[in-house]
Amino acid sequence: MSDTHRRAEVLSAHAKVLSGAERATDTRELFGRTSAKLRRLMPFDSAVWAATDPETGLITAPMLVENLGSGEGCSAYWESELLEEDVLPFRDLARAVVPAAGLRAVTGDLPARSARFRRLLGSQGVDDELRAVLRVDDRPWAVVSLFRMHGGAPFGPAETTLLAGLSGPLALLIRRFARPSASAAGTDVPAPGLVLFDSSGEPTSINEEARQHLSQLPQGPSIPSQLGLRLPIWVVATAHQARAIAQGRERTGRARVRIRTVDGRWLICHASCLSGLAGRPGPVALVIEPVAAADRAVIIADAYGLTPRELEITQLITRGLPTSEIASTLFISPHTVRDHVKAVFGKMEVSSRGELVARLFAEHYRPSASKSGRLPRRMDRAGSRPDVRVS
Structure with a gap:
């Protein structure tokens, strides 16, 4: 052939x-x-x-x-x-x-x-x-x-x-x-949750907040535990990764994973291995909580295929910086900034800075907005330039 x-x-x-x-x-x-x-x-x-x-x-x-x-x-x-x-x-x-x-x-x-x-x-x-x-x-x-x-x-x-x-x-x-949807807006979420695993990887303790977060995760492979619930394999694997890092088997990775809930919100699991007696490996502490604003922006950047430089510029836009200040901050020309902004607009399917900021933050901060009647302070400042053009 x-x-x-x-x-x-x-x-x-x-x-x-x-x-x-x-x-x-x-x-x-x-x-x-x-x-x-x-x-x-x-x-x-x-x-x-x-x-x-x-x-x-x-x-x-x-x-x-x-x-x-x-x-x-x-x-x-x-x-x-x-x-x-x-x-x-x-x-x-x-x-x-x-x-x-x-x-x-x-x-x-x-x-x-x-x-x-x-x-x-x-x-x-x-x-x-x-x-x-x-x-x-x-x-x-x-x-x-x-x-x-x-x-x-x-x-x-x-x-x-x-x-x-x-x-x-x-x-x-x-x-x-992976692109976020507005369906997650308006949902109250509990505080960070904690799950403890012993040195062999068996879960030994959990708080109520963690139970609430885990109840919102999609169905999938899970393992039984003595805690009265089954733990999703993604959570267990994050704890395994923390043990691998503590044992020196994983030198560049992180025990950190983002998981989307059934209602479209994003949670983040991050784990670390604690020290035991005489320096021996101790239990693994795994925290599961809503993603912070910075992580949410990175998730969206990943989902839309933004380059690291485009993400930098996008984050500066959300802070309300005009083109000249972005150029000065990144030591590039205003023309280069405008080219990057146009590329960001194309990838994220928006036509203005205001639409860009709304896509990044507004749809995902409605719980706060509904309680206070306004957007969070960062949004007020970043979103106050809805008519600013690329130039």
Whole structure:
């Protein structure tokens, strides 16, 4: 078969998969549609599709698990991913030239070289795993694992190429679904919540605020606990990441993930490992709370594909700075500022600074506005220039 014919086949396969994905109305539906289309082109027995926080790469909601075991097994899978040295971790795939690879291919057809295979996959009947990171602009928006059970052929180069080629297009769709909506406005939220985990990762204590936050998270894989509730796998994985950092296994990452609630609000989970007696690792403290204004702006910037410089300029706009002051602050020319502002307007589908500020903040501060009859002070100042043009 000629290279031209192979490329044509791959493009045709991509079009078939994406035709279903583009009709999805949210990320979970996208996962389901993509998995069903993909299975017809490259058979697999089980799959895990998980959204990730584009800032840290940690898993977040939603997650789709097909034909696999219980939440306890899911927890062990992510614990292995974060706490064991292994081949083919997602963090490496996120930076790889090709963001997909098969376990048998990278181990020379000796999957037992993988700690994950030895401890989990082999005993569950898995013969091969094909992994990918769905990314755009070097930001990971989801991860996927496809599994073939005993008796199936290993994933081949053509199948790896097919999945890798879907990485960018699918990530763009997921990024679009991450855009905030006004449906979250007007909802009162509790204060920060706290969950404590012991040094082995078992949850041992929780406050009422954390229970309230957890009750608002989407359905998905979870594990039972002695606290009288099931803990979502995204929360448990964040605690695992804190342990990995404390053990020196993760030197650059952070135990921090943003999760969208069922009513469209954003919460942030961040965890750290406390010190125990004689310097030994102690419990993990995990805080779950509403995102702060700065984090909300970053979420929106990620969702609309703003560059770091465009985000800087957007944040200065929200502070009410005119073009000349933005240029002076960033040591660039006013003309360059105007070019960046035009790019921001195009990506965020607005036509004025006032609309931009409203999209960033106003729709998501209505609880405060409804109580006081006005926008927060920062909004008053930033939003007082609704008619300022790009120039």
